Amino acid sequence: MEQFFMEQFGISDTLFTYLVLPLIIFIARLADVSLATMRIMFVMTGKRKIAPLFGFFEALIWLLAIGQIIQNIDSPLSYLAYAGGFAGGTYIGMYIEEKLALGRVVVRVITQTAATDLIEYLNKKDIRYTNIDAEDNDGKANILFSVIKREDLREYIDTIKTFNPRAFYTVESVKKVSDEELAVESGRAFPLRFWTFTRR
Structure with a gap:
């Protein structure tokens, strides 16, 4: 050389x-x-x-x-x-x-207040979610699971902070989504939502 x-x-x-x-x-x-x-x-x-x-x-x-x-x-x-x-x-x-920002992530949000605003946001964006009533050290809480595109993560986190600045959330990468093929065939990602479970 x-x-x-x-x-x-x-x-x-x-x-x-x-x-x-x-x-x-x-x-x-x-x-x-x-x-x-x-x-x-x-x-x-x-x-x-x-x-x-x-x-x-x-x-x-x-x-x-x-x-x-x-x-x-x-x-x-x-x-x-x-x-x-x-x-x-x-x-x-x-x-x-x-x-x-390729791929998808799982976002878990834990909040002591009802996650109505976040659920409304997810519904508007047509993002699948699961909402669970739970308890933590401070009493009753809501746990909201959702699978979203990484490109939408920043907007979702900003929405979480606006809804409840004290909400605790975690983010994890997702390698594969079980019904991703169905989402592609339908022309949009995750056209259906998770069922919402509420414990009495």
Whole structure:
């Protein structure tokens, strides 16, 4: 690679060692770690067709980066570029994953007041839910389960905070939904709602 840059671009050996090589390694690590983050996301959401493709390019780019380090093992800048690319790739991968917001999540909301407003919101958005009367340390409570698209999560959390700022909620990723095929065939996600259970 060094000879290629010297012949094609007239880059000196010193410039290649201290600038071009670290930059190549940094960009390679930036790319392969970003792909790794995306691959894990697709694996977690059950995307079997696209995840192996990301894995292929991830491994290919990683071999390129590590190969250049081995060939220039005496260059400390190569190690710094490798570590810096890993850190940057982790950040970029997380940013892309957050922006894509693929898949669905389970949101559990526990509140001491009736979840009427939240249920109305879920009905309006045609989101499936289950509402359960329960008890916690402070007495009677409502537990509201719902499965929503990740792209709608921020709006739903804002709605929860508006409805009851003291409400406790948890969010977990969902790999597969049992009737997702039915939802796709019907032309919209989750056209039916969960039954609402109320304990007397």
